[in-house]
Amino acid sequence: MNAPSPATRPPSHLRPTLAIWKFASCDGCQLSLLDCEDELLAVAGALDIVYFAEASSTLGPGPYDLSLVEGSITTAHDAERIRAVRAASKCLITIGACATAGGIQALRNFADVNDYIAAVYATPAYISTLATSTPIAAHVKVDFALHGCPINKTQLLEVISARLAGRKPDVPDESVCVACKRRGTPCVMVAHGTPCLGPVTRAGCGAICPAYQRGCYGCYGPTEAANTASLAAAWIALGADRPSLHRVFRSFNAAAELFRKESDAYDDQDHPG
Structure with a gap:
């Protein structure tokens, strides 16, 4: 501009x-x-x-x-x-x-x-x-x-x-994983077993955290087609527990519908054990 x-x-x-x-x-x-x-x-x-x-x-x-x-x-x-x-x-x-x-x-x-x-x-x-x-x-x-x-x-x-x-903004609804691929950053979940919200989080930050071998925190909220349940299962396979999953989906975008529903699924007050 x-x-x-x-x-x-x-x-x-x-x-x-x-x-x-x-x-x-x-x-x-x-x-x-x-x-x-x-x-x-x-x-x-x-x-x-x-x-x-x-x-x-x-x-x-x-x-x-x-x-x-x-x-x-x-x-x-x-x-x-x-x-x-x-x-x-x-x-x-x-x-x-x-x-x-x-x-x-x-x-x-x-x-x-x-x-x-x-x-x-x-x-x-x-x-x-x-x-x-x-x-x-x-x-x-x-x-x-x-x-x-x-x-x-x-x-x-x-x-x-x-x-x-007078046109529609060109702000694509793609995940942080796409940004990682563009900058040549290896997947932290695959390469290091580091839990990451990148697969379900909207891109926009430039994939800063994975570039420093840290998992994405979900700052940009869920993509429209985010499969949070599948990602949560992958986290569990990496050793994450229920409190961790409950907490990670309740941060900057806690009230975003897809993140809220996934955090509710791991709320031990509603789902003991």
Whole structure:
């Protein structure tokens, strides 16, 4: 994505407007946009960034042509706010594991949130929160979901470019195993007997962990056709126990349906022995 020259750059009132929103999250996916550095100039040249609290105190009103939403919904106030964002946005794209799958905070979904509140806060009565952490799509229509913890900045630029060109983003739903093959990384499960979530995890990170002979942690969530039961059986063959399988599927994308179902299968509270 190349920055337009001053001579070809359209005036701000003719450029599509971009807004970036934060809900319950760590800000890492918003920072991925700032990490684009030189490419960010191209984004700023093609779009009018009118709302980006992470980067500017200037917060322009809608409507917005494109909204990027980071974070999950964890309070009644945020549930109301995301509906307002959706109403003000022609196109809404979720970015990151929190927005697409509830994030690490979705671990509350498997327990009593009041127990967490009582353990963490000195005055629990002051805390107003929902019992669950849910993805944006559970509350409003989402036009495209970009996965990852954090997202891949190249994929983000592709999504923005696709929106400007009026085409579908070219973000393939392939596994980390494909990325390992591309970079010539031997399979850690085959070569070293190291448990790895790569076969069921969406690519996007560049297969960093297997490149250092570590198993994939599932940061980008499950692929659409992930066979988690088959992978769990392979882990067991390598010596993994039930608690390990239960834990590994409950991390960044714990509330993603395929990971959630597989973790439930190894929840000893429901399946003793």
